[in-house]
Amino acid sequence: MARYEYMYTSFLCVFLLCCCYCPIMVMSQLSQNQTSTMANLSKLLGTSAPWNSGNHSNPCSWNGVTCDSTKSHVIMISLSGNSLSSSGFLPVLCQLETLQHLDVSNNSLTSIPAEFITECGRIKYLKLLNFSRNFLSGSLPTFLGFDALEYLDMSFNVLGSSIDIQLDEMIRLKSLNLTHNNFNGTLPTKLGKSMVLEQLVLSNNQFQGEIPEELFSYENLTLIDLGGNTLSGAIPTHIVQLSKLQTLILSSNNLSGPIPISILNITTLVRFAANLNRFSGSLPSDISNNLISLDLSGNSLSGPIPKNILSSPKMEVVDLSNNTLSGTLLLTSISPSMIRLRLGNNLLKGDIPSDAFAKAQNLTYLELESNALTGAIPAILGSCLNLALLDLSQNHLSGTLPPELGNLSNLQVLKLQMNKFYGTITTPFQIGQLQKLLTLNLSQNSLTGSIPSQISSLSNLKFLNLQMNNLSGSIPPSIGISTSLLDLQLGGNQLSGAIPSMPMSLQVAVNLSNNNFSGSIPSSLSSLDNLEILDLSYNKFSGGVPDDLAGMKSLTELLLTNNNQLSGVLPKFTHFVQVEYNGTSLVLPPASDNPTPSYYPGSRKKGSSVVVAILVAIAAAVFLVGLVTLLLVLVSRHYSKVNDENIHSGEDHRLPQVVQSHLLTLNGLHRSNIDFSKAMEAVAETSNVTLKTRFSTYYKAIMPSGSIYFVKKMNSTERALPASSHVRIGKEMEALAKLNNSNVMTPLAYVLSSDAAYTLYEFVSNGSLFDVLHHGSMGNSLDWASRYSIAVGVAQGLSFLHGITSSPLLLLDLSSKSIMLKSLKEPLVGDIEHYKVIDPSKSTGNFSALAGSVGYVPPEYAYTMTVTVAGNVYSFGVILLELLTGKPAVTEGTELVKWVLHNSMNKDYILDSNVSKTSQAVRNQMLAILQIALVCVSTSPETRPKMKSVLRMLLNAR
Numbered sequence: 001m002a003r004y005e006y007m008y009t010s011f012l013c014v015f016l017l018c019c020c021y022c023p024i025m026v027m028s029q030l031s032q033n034q035t036s037t038m039a040n041l042s043k044l045l046g047t048s049a050p051w052n053s054g055n056h057s058n059p060c061s062w063n064g065v066t067c068d069s070t071k072s073h074v075i076m077i078s079l080s081g082n083s084l085s086s087s088g089f090l091p092v093l094c095q096l097e098t099l100q101h102l103d104v105s106n107n108s109l110t111s112i113p114a115e116f117i118t119e120c121g122r123i124k125y126l127k128l129l130n131f132s133r134n135f136l137s138g139s140l141p142t143f144l145g146f147d148a149l150e151y152l153d154m155s156f157n158v159l160g161s162s163i164d165i166q167l168d169e170m171i172r173l174k175s176l177n178l179t180h181n182n183f184n185g186t187l188p189t190k191l192g193k194s195m196v197l198e199q200l201v202l203s204n205n206q207f208q209g210e211i212p213e214e215l216f217s218y219e220n221l222t223l224i225d226l227g228g229n230t231l232s233g234a235i236p237t238h239i240v241q242l243s244k245l246q247t248l249i250l251s252s253n254n255l256s257g258p259i260p261i262s263i264l265n266i267t268t269l270v271r272f273a274a275n276l277n278r279f280s281g282s283l284p285s286d287i288s289n290n291l292i293s294l295d296l297s298g299n300s301l302s303g304p305i306p307k308n309i310l311s312s313p314k315m316e317v318v319d320l321s322n323n324t325l326s327g328t329l330l331l332t333s334i335s336p337s338m339i340r341l342r343l344g345n346n347l348l349k350g351d352i353p354s355d356a357f358a359k360a361q362n363l364t365y366l367e368l369e370s371n372a373l374t375g376a377i378p379a380i381l382g383s384c385l386n387l388a389l390l391d392l393s394q395n396h397l398s399g400t401l402p403p404e405l406g407n408l409s410n411l412q413v414l415k416l417q418m419n420k421f422y423g424t425i426t427t428p429f430q431i432g433q434l435q436k437l438l439t440l441n442l443s444q445n446s447l448t449g450s451i452p453s454q455i456s457s458l459s460n461l462k463f464l465n466l467q468m469n470n471l472s473g474s475i476p477p478s479i480g481i482s483t484s485l486l487d488l489q490l491g492g493n494q495l496s497g498a499i500p501s502m503p504m505s506l507q508v509a510v511n512l513s514n515n516n517f518s519g520s521i522p523s524s525l526s527s528l529d530n531l532e533i534l535d536l537s538y539n540k541f542s543g544g545v546p547d548d549l550a551g552m553k554s555l556t557e558l559l560l561t562n563n564n565q566l567s568g569v570l571p572k573f574t575h576f577v578q579v580e581y582n583g584t585s586l587v588l589p590p591a592s593d594n595p596t597p598s599y600y601p602g603s604r605k606k607g608s609s610v611v612v613a614i615l616v617a618i619a620a621a622v623f624l625v626g627l628v629t630l631l632l633v634l635v636s637r638h639y640s641k642v643n644d645e646n647i648h649s650g651e652d653h654r655l656p657q658v659v660q661s662h663l664l665t666l667n668g669l670h671r672s673n674i675d676f677s678k679a680m681e682a683v684a685e686t687s688n689v690t691l692k693t694r695f696s697t698y699y700k701a702i703m704p705s706g707s708i709y710f711v712k713k714m715n716s717t718e719r720a721l722p723a724s725s726h727v728r729i730g731k732e733m734e735a736l737a738k739l740n741n742s743n744v745m746t747p748l749a750y751v752l753s754s755d756a757a758y759t760l761y762e763f764v765s766n767g768s769l770f771d772v773l774h775h776g777s778m779g780n781s782l783d784w785a786s787r788y789s790i791a792v793g794v795a796q797g798l799s800f801l802h803g804i805t806s807s808p809l810l811l812l813d814l815s816s817k818s819i820m821l822k823s824l825k826e827p828l829v830g831d832i833e834h835y836k837v838i839d840p841s842k843s844t845g846n847f848s849a850l851a852g853s854v855g856y857v858p859p860e861y862a863y864t865m866t867v868t869v870a871g872n873v874y875s876f877g878v879i880l881l882e883l884l885t886g887k888p889a890v891t892e893g894t895e896l897v898k899w900v901l902h903n904s905m906n907k908d909y910i911l912d913s914n915v916s917k918t919s920q921a922v923r924n925q926m927l928a929i930l931q932i933a934l935v936c937v938s939t940s941p942e943t944r945p946k947m948k949s950v951l952r953m954l955l956n957a958r
């Protein structure tokens with residue numbers, strides 16, 4: 001009875017409720033109070049509101065406004081991406097007592113008013129607050145109230161300081177995202193008293209110290225991302241308490257110790273990434289059957305790879321590369337789910353187990369490079385039909401190329417370089433079957449026979465490297481019909497004959513050096529308008545150099561060294577082109593007033609071939625490390641798609657394929673001016689090239705707003721690989737963009753494409769110091785005041801970069817070409833990202849030592865092969881000498897330093913007389929600075945002063 005009574009009353013209640021409220025529902029009326037709040041809001045936002053309130057009197061129909069089903073309450077407001085910069089409107093929103101979701105992400109807000117926190121803290125229904133991607137600075141506000149808040153996203157701001165109890169009052173907080181801020185101190189552990197937190201994203205901040213065990217009291221955590229901080233210490237074993245954990249990301253920290261045995265045992269764990277730390281010890285073998293992705297790359301893990309890890313049934317991605325794992329690959333079988341397997345750069349030995357791959361039908365990326373594997377390529381690999389990338393380079397593999405490789409019709413990248421393969425490229429293996437091939441590197445093997453003409457039918461092939469084999473015969477004439485080839489490396493073989501017509505697509509380099517090519521250099525090469533490097537050195541070419549070559553629009557280097565039958569007058573190249581012609585009978589064109597090109601007749605002399613030899617040897621090692629990482633760049637684009645879809649191929653690559661673009665600057669003007677598609681259009685057009693440095697090409701890009709920017713392309717030749725993953729480049733760029741020094745050129749934005757990295761800078765119309773000093777119309781007349789001011793400015797910039805406390809930022813290729821002039825007195829040190837981007841950590845120092853500009857490279861680099869602070873001081877000394885002498889770093893066929901030392905008895909001969917003669921005071925000052933320059937270029941690196949002292953000396957010499 002009581003039950004019926006209860007039902008009856010409930011029914012009555014509902015009935016009554018309807019009677020009272022239905023008329024309102026029918027009229028869909030927003031309360032007067034909320035209507036006027038929305039009107040206020042509209043007034044405050046003005047034209048930056050996403051809605052056009054004039055048209056609709058009912059705010060529920062405005063863009064970005066969501067009301068409940070009865071249209072009587074506003075429950076969601078999204079003002080995302082409206083260029084809002086003033087926070088004044090925020091407290092008004094708090095008058096909407098029914099608000100559940102508030103999204104103000106992707107704006108330019110710099111602060112959250114205190115009233116917003118106090119007033120919105122009272123809203124009983126507010127579940128979601130999204131402030132991500134703004135410019136909020138200062139420390140995290142203390143959230144008092146906010147009893148209903150479940151999702152708080154403050155990611156991608158510039159909030160800083162440490163986090164203590166600011167979040168602890170919240171009782172429903174389930175998801176906290178603070179990624180990409182500047183928070184520091186230890187990891188916060190007070191994240192809501194009620195302990196209901198499920199998702200915790202604190203990555204890419206500056207948190208330090210150990211991972212606190214208190215975090216593991218949040219038993220409902222399913223996702224923890226602490227990547228990209230400077231956390232240290234071991235992973236606490238109590239982490240196994242988190243019995244619901246699905247994703248654990250600890251990448252890019254300084255964590256050490258072993259990977260706790262139990263961690264892979266958490267049965268719910270699906271993804272575990274602890275790459276780029278200092279973990280050591282052996283890999284746990286007991287792993288959860290649910291694990292899908294495991295990334296432990298870039299640690300110091302050792303011992304064998306447990307079978308379970310690779311055969312776990314759901315496993316899709318395993319990356320154990322860059323460790324010191326050893327032993328043989330004794331696999332029974334690789335998981336049929338496996339998509340990507342990276343074991344490169346370890347100490348693995350023995351044969352590649354052939355039956356292991358029998359069921360790996362989904363395997364798309366297989367990277368076993370830089371190990372000590374032996375034996376032949378197992379034929380069974382030919383049955384992994386999804387393979388898009390196969391990298392077995394730098395092992396001790398031998399035998400002939402198995403014909404089964406020809407079955408891999410999805411293969412895009414095949415890297416077998418630096419092994420001991422022999423036999424020919426064509427039989428029985430048919431290279432022509434690999435129609436999707438983009439990159440083929442068979443260099444440094446013992447392959448024989450000729451270059452198969454099938455190569456020309458590979459319509460997607462961009463990078464072909466057959467260097468340093470025993471190939472003979474001539475280049476197949478059909479190569480000219482290739483449509484995609486960007487880079488052709490055929491150096492160090494026994495190829496002969498004449499050069500056939502080359503594909504117009506060539507861009508990076510044509511390297512035919514160290515072969516037996518003969519005949520004349522065809523003038524048809526001049527049609528290769530995008531080609532940057534043409535290396536014909538060490539051959540038997542004869543006759544003259546066709547004048548047309550001087551018209552090659554993109555050429556930066558022409559190497560003709562050691563072709564002793566070449567003769568005649570060299571064509572007149574522009575100053576962008578470095579021509580080397582030692583060991584030929586070529587002579588320079590007659591001088592004229594025009595800017596002189598960079599001819600290097602004898603400056604490198606025989607040393608040049610030694611350098612080349614060292615280069616080849618070292619580059620081989622460095623290159624591999626580089627390549628592995630370049631591959632990341634090249635391939636991660638595909639990789640990122642892996643989980644969703646199959647690899648795309650045969651894409652059109654005329655415009656750079658943008659993988660990622662990102663604004664770095666906080667300056668609102670730049671942010672609104674920069675248009676990425678315009679920037680990419682600009683780099684597609686060689687006529688926009690305004691400057692070239694050793695590692696990069698500057699393009700001028702005019703944005704739709706009319707403002708001009710530099711887009712700098714980092715050349716992706718083997719001399720300058722963007723040897724790093726996207727994430728890494730992005731992170732480095734973000735750090736660089738934060739550098740603040742008036743003499744340092746900092747990036748405003750960057751774009752990553754499949755094969756290059758682009759950075760956007762403020763345009764500098766004066767160009768580089770090199771241009772102004774040696775080629776500009778004002779070169780000779782650049783007065784002393786300007787030169788001195790430039791010297792001090794560069795020293796200031798460098799001592800700032802060298803003084804960065806976390807770690808000095810060095811210049812890979814410091815020269816007058818990398819100094820930009822904002823005005824004739826204000827220099828900017830450019831190309832600062834090369835050290836970080838071209839070389840993330842390891843070997844690239846080696847590159848730069850070899851590839852650094854002639855004349856600026858300190859003598860010790862030849863032995864140390866690393867870039868150093870003292871090395872930068874030497875290069876700076878050379879720049880001082882350029883300012884003092886007015887002469888380029890290579891002058892009269894020798895390095896400027898040697899020229900100056902040779903003439904050191906006659907100081908007045910050394911100094912640029914146009915300047916030194918202006919007054920005795922100027923001359924004295926120049927002599928004082930010459931002393932400083934000479935200390936900087938001392939042979940012994942130990943005796944060179946630090947930049948800070950150099951700066952002080954320069955200022956004292958005023």
Ligand SMILES: *[C@@H]1O[C@H](CO)[C@@H](O)[C@H](O)[C@H]1NC(C)=O
Pocket residue numbers: 033034036037095
């Ligand atoms: C709406 O009501 C709230 C609370 O009753 C009040 O504080 C606020 O001032 C009112 N807003 C308007 C615009 O009348």
Ligand SMILES: *[C@@H]1O[C@H](CO)[C@@H](O)[C@H](O)[C@H]1NC(C)=O
Pocket residue numbers: 160161162182184185
């Ligand atoms: C944390 O950041 C704040 C502000 O950015 C700074 O003042 C403080 O020194 C930093 N603390 C540490 C330990 O780095």
Ligand SMILES: *[C@@H]1O[C@H](CO)[C@@H](O)[C@H](O)[C@H]1NC(C)=O
Pocket residue numbers: 132133153155156175176177199201223
């Ligand atoms: C912040 O993290 C949460 C939880 O993982 C995620 O849903 C959200 O998209 C992230 N925010 C941004 C701006 O990426």
Ligand SMILES: *[C@@H]1O[C@H](CO)[C@@H](O)[C@H](O)[C@H]1NC(C)=O
Pocket residue numbers: 194195196219220
């Ligand atoms: C974890 O979540 C469950 C289900 O959502 C909830 O009942 C429980 O109270 C939460 N645990 C803690 C420690 O709050």
